[in-house]
Amino acid sequence: MSIISIDNQAASLELSLFGAHVLSYMPKKDSRQRLYMSPCALMDGSKAIRGGIPICWPWFGQHEASSLPAHGYLRTRVWRITRIDDDLRETRLQLQPGRTRGEGFDGCADVTLTLLVGDSLSLSLDTQNIGQQPFSYNAALHSYFRVSDIHKVRLAGLDGDYLDKVRDGQRAPTPDPYTFEGETDRIHLCQTSDTLLTDPDYEMSIGHRGHDSIVVWNPWQQKSEAMADMPDGDYRQMLCIETAITQGKRLAPDEQHQLVQIID
Numbered sequence: 001m002s003i004i005s006i007d008n009q010a011a012s013l014e015l016s017l018f019g020a021h022v023l024s025y026m027p028k029k030d031s032r033q034r035l036y037m038s039p040c041a042l043m044d045g046s047k048a049i050r051g052g053i054p055i056c057w058p059w060f061g062q063h064e065a066s067s068l069p070a071h072g073y074l075r076t077r078v079w080r081i082t083r084i085d086d087d088l089r090e091t092r093l094q095l096q097p098g099r100t101r102g103e104g105f106d107g108c109a110d111v112t113l114t115l116l117v118g119d120s121l122s123l124s125l126d127t128q129n130i131g132q133q134p135f136s137y138n139a140a141l142h143s144y145f146r147v148s149d150i151h152k153v154r155l156a157g158l159d160g161d162y163l164d165k166v167r168d169g170q171r172a173p174t175p176d177p178y179t180f181e182g183e184t185d186r187i188h189l190c191q192t193s194d195t196l197l198t199d200p201d202y203e204m205s206i207g208h209r210g211h212d213s214i215v216v217w218n219p220w221q222q223k224s225e226a227m228a229d230m231p232d233g234d235y236r237q238m239l240c241i242e243t244a245i246t247q248g249k250r251l252a253p254d255e256q257h258q259l260v261q262i263i264d
Contacts, residue, residue, distance in 0.1 A: 107135030
């Protein structure tokens, strides 16, 4: 598995070409690792990598055909670097998958991931319809953030009701304060603000653009114990805050759309 390392005056980053998967991001202003990576993640290309920032495309969650992999197939394909621009404090990296067609998706699309690595990390997933027919797709930048203790974490910037996937999609009001006491799998629709993650050790802002949803996920103890690629207790050290399209984005021929997450 090919690993790309970026190290400039502002930050360091590691990325696997398998899935265009960011494995590590550490800004040098505080030298804190922002991302959680499972120490049990399989790095041999046999399955999707647990942790970091998986790229979900062209569907999110389970496909209606249950035999197909969750979150689409681009996170298990090898990508290639198409452009690198580097200066002292910011590195721009552009990647594309070898192909975007696959079982479960009939659209003809061009997909590009652009990273800006500096004092903040920006990820832009660009989807363009290069075919003759419209198509709809879902996607997510499925970021796993490292926290000191999930029981001590708070979120801000989310409001209104959310869809609770732990309870069969029931609507529930966003908690205030937003803390964690059990398994969490929530789709927050129509959110316009950045998300603020407050940990006892630091604060982090997660910006979102081109999304229709922000997904908040932690498997908690029982589900993490069933994951072969994650230590049983590591649910305490991670929280997923995902910039997502979960309601379907329709693209006409030649139309394109960017899904953006900014970690600051």
